[in-house]
Amino acid sequence: MTRACNFSAGPAALPEEVLKQAQAELLEWGSARASVMEISHRSREFMDLAEESEQDLRDLMSIPANYRVLFLQGGATQHFAQIPMNFANPQQSADYIVTGAWGEKAVREGSPYAQVRVAASSLDSAYTRIPARESWDLDPNARFVHYTPNETIHGVEFQDIPDIGGAPLIADMSSDILSRPIDVSRFGMIYAGAQKNIGASGLVILIIRDDLLERCPDSIARIFNYAQHAAGHSLFNTPNTFGWYLSSLVFKWLKAQGGVAAIGERNRAKAKLLYSTIDKSDFYSNPVEPSARSWMNIPFFLARPVLDAIFLAEAAEAGMLGLKGHRELGGMRASIYNAITLSQVSRLTEFMEDFSRRHE
Structure with missing residues (x-):
């Protein structure tokens, strides 16, 4: 499979x-x-x-x-x-x-x-x-x-x-x-x-x-x-x-899963992990004010847009789809709705960290 x-x-x-x-x-x-x-x-x-x-x-x-x-x-x-x-x-x-x-x-x-x-x-x-x-x-x-x-x-x-x-x-x-x-x-x-x-x-x-x-x-x-x-x-x-x-x-x-309260705590943890990966690196950025950041849809941008296509191709090869940003904004976007698990977000952040090390 x-x-x-x-x-x-x-x-x-x-x-x-x-x-x-x-x-x-x-x-x-x-x-x-x-x-x-x-x-x-x-x-x-x-x-x-x-x-x-x-x-x-x-x-x-x-x-x-x-x-x-x-x-x-x-x-x-x-x-x-x-x-x-x-x-x-x-x-x-x-x-x-x-x-x-x-x-x-x-x-x-x-x-x-x-x-x-x-x-x-x-x-x-x-x-x-x-x-x-x-x-x-x-x-x-x-x-x-x-x-x-x-x-x-x-x-x-x-x-x-x-x-x-x-x-x-x-x-x-x-x-x-x-x-x-x-x-x-x-x-x-x-x-x-x-x-x-x-x-x-x-x-x-x-x-x-x-x-x-x-x-x-x-x-x-x-x-x-x-x-x-x-x-x-x-x-x-x-x-x-x-x-x-x-x-x-x-x-x-x-x-x-424990209802909406339990899923909410899971969603908070997923968003925190992904935003922290973006914020601690000069390679990625998110333009939204921290007080208004979405838990569900997280756009992010690479420091060098010329790498966008390579990022998407390597992500797909690594088994991660749907990361291309909306056509109005470009860049990337990870949508981490309820069905996305914390381990899947962790897999994405590990890929992002590896990609940035290889392309800095």
Whole structure:
């Protein structure tokens, strides 16, 4: 077997235990005598999986009872538009905190459906920091405040939940959901594409407070209406059944690891090891302010960019993939989501140290 360490930003690595279980169950799932992809989403077997997976997620994140959990098709980009469609209108304002490329995209896609205001941005620092809270220009009448807790491209992450007053706080947690404990009650809505810390691409999970669902207008198509999906328990239309199944396996795996608190300590250790390797060397650098560094996505640059292609080729030969930096930034990027182990990060840092010795 030649399976490599996969540091891809997304679709990203899944726990090997999950992949092996899915492989074993691919032809016959449970007592269904068929694949989970081949049975009705309204069958008793799949309905049981849906209910159990939601409860597992509620347990992992301590989701309060006044929040609905939705398992829908698509990804975060679709919901950049769908969120203002449901919670605002073109005459109402919505505030956005922009700390990277995904925040920019949320602004762009949301602008046709609300009076989008960039209340704070760190563009002036090339997205290497979090804007100081006292600089935020929040509208007291904003229908919601949207932010991206972790920016996968620039490697910038909020280390706490911002206090934004009375407006509902909406977070795109596609790349950091389930990576550490959070207080869900501080949010009006959390949403996340599944392909980083949850499972396969094509599934998006939403956690929405009940009072926000009351805002969803009848004027939009029902397929875009969150209240419609909540009323149908995410079964208004045929869902991504295989993606939902994979997420259910990941939730079980997370519980077996000790839950989000335990995985959070593991993630802290992984990030600390990789950043220390970067910081102690003149050969590597990371431009992000230490107080805003991501635990999940760590961009780094070689002192001599001419060595980038050699680094990637040698890393691949050593069994490490997905390290090429995003096309907007260049350099390298290691995405160390929940499925990446501390030993795999250690393997990467040992390679980095060896590479720097040979090419200084």
